[in-house]
Amino acid sequence: xxxxxxxxxxxxxxxxxxxxxxxxxxxxxxxxxxxxxxxxxxxxxxxxxxxxxxxxxxxxxxxxxxxxxxxxxxxxxxxxxxxxxxxxxxxxxxxxxxxxxxxxxxxxxxxxxxxxxxxxxxxxxxxxxxxxxxxxxxxxxxxxxxxx
Amino acid sequence: xxxxxxxxxxxxxxxxxxxxxxxxxxxxxxxxxxxxxxxxxxxxxxxxxxxxxxxxxxxxxxxxxxxxxxxxxxxxxxxxxxxxxxxxxxxxxxxxxxxxxxxxxxxxxxxxxxxxxxxxxxxxxxxxxxxxxxxxxxxxxxxxxxxx
Numbered sequence: 614x615x616x617x618x619x620x621x622x623x624x625x626x627x628x629x630x631x632x633x634x635x636x637x638x639x640x641x642x643x644x645x646x647x648x649x650x651x652x653x654x655x656x657x658x659x660x661x662x663x664x665x666x667x668x669x670x671x672x673x674x675x676x677x678x679x680x681x682x683x684x685x686x687x688x689x690x691x692x693x694x695x696x697x698x699x700x701x702x703x704x705x706x707x708x709x710x711x712x713x714x715x716x717x718x719x720x721x722x723x724x725x726x727x728x729x730x731x732x733x734x735x736x737x738x739x740x741x742x743x744x745x746x747x748x749x750x751x752x753x754x755x756x757x758x759x760x761x
Numbered sequence: 762x763x764x765x766x767x768x769x770x771x772x773x774x775x776x777x778x779x780x781x782x783x784x785x786x787x788x789x790x791x792x793x794x795x796x797x798x799x800x801x802x803x804x805x806x807x808x809x810x811x812x813x814x815x816x817x818x819x820x821x822x823x824x825x826x827x828x829x830x831x832x833x834x835x836x837x838x839x840x841x842x843x844x845x846x847x848x849x850x851x852x853x854x855x856x857x858x859x860x861x862x863x864x865x866x867x868x869x870x871x872x873x874x875x876x877x878x879x880x881x882x883x884x885x886x887x888x889x890x891x892x893x894x895x896x897x898x899x900x901x902x903x904x905x906x907x908x909x
Contacts, residue, residue: 660833660856661833664827664828664831664832664833665823665824665827665828665833666823666827666833666834666835666853666856666857666858667820667823667824667827667853667856667857668824672815675813675814675815676813676815676816679812679813679814680812680813683812684812685808685809685812685813685814686814687814699852699856700848700849700851700852700855700878700879701848701849701850701851701852701853701855701856702849702852703848703849703852704847704848704849704850704851704852704878705814705815705849707848707849708808708814708815708847708849709814709815710814728878728879729877730848730852730876730878731848731876
């Protein structure tokens with residue numbers, strides 16, 4: 614039987630978070646953290662809303678997930694994020710020792726892989742899940758920015 | 762006339778924050794952020810207290826400083842931190858475009874310079890300020906850990 618809770622399913626949930634960010638005028642990036650096929654934390658980019666350069670979707674989701682679990686480690690969790698994490702978020706993933714990172718679109722400018730940043734050696738990384746949907750949201754945002 | 766508000770002065774304030782962390786049983790790292798010779802934010806490592814792997818002294822100080830200034834950028838600010846920032850905190854410093862980073866002890870294991878991580882090209886970096894005092898606090902912490 615097919616498992617409905619696959620990477621695409623959870624990435625769609627992360628894309629919903631990105632849409633919330635877009636509606637707020639934020640760069641549309643969304644994230645969810647999943648443990649045992651359950652979403653335990655959600656986050657969307659809130660850099661402008663909170664006036665805080667550290668308020669990336671992943672950072673907010675990490676803090677919410679560790680709060681939910683009562684543990685600073687997320688070894689049995691998967692982060693789904695619509696855009697490749699940056700150096701800061703990869704660093705946070707390192708400290709949280711997250712089990713797996715699944716991202717959507719690659720980020721050739723600020724992505725951790727392009728910057729040769731490290732995640733924890735036990736962290737599995739997979740990119741390109743619903744990348745086109747993520748890129749479409751980002752394109753919508755930047756086209757709006759140019760018009761304003 | 763000598764300026765009493767030099768790097769040593771502010772690093773002592775960061776060391777006081779590190780001492781607060783030590784008293785809480787945290788790895789003793791402290792930080793202050795300074796703008797126009799005034800401390801606008803303080804932070805100490807709270808990873809254990811908050812059960813949050815992202816709760817490094819610098820991260821908490823960045824969020825407090827941007828909240829104080831009402832700006833996501835810290836271009837005219839200096840971060841004083843007792844230990845060389847990690848990849849995550851260097852990434853946060855990049856996004857905040859902080860003017861200057863002054864750190865105490867180098868961190869050969871997790872320091873951003875050892876990991877070849879980037880800060881903003883306009884960010885000035887200076888290490889080694891009161892490094893021995895910072896190392897002494899860290900040594901005290903790890904000796905206590907080994908005894909328990």
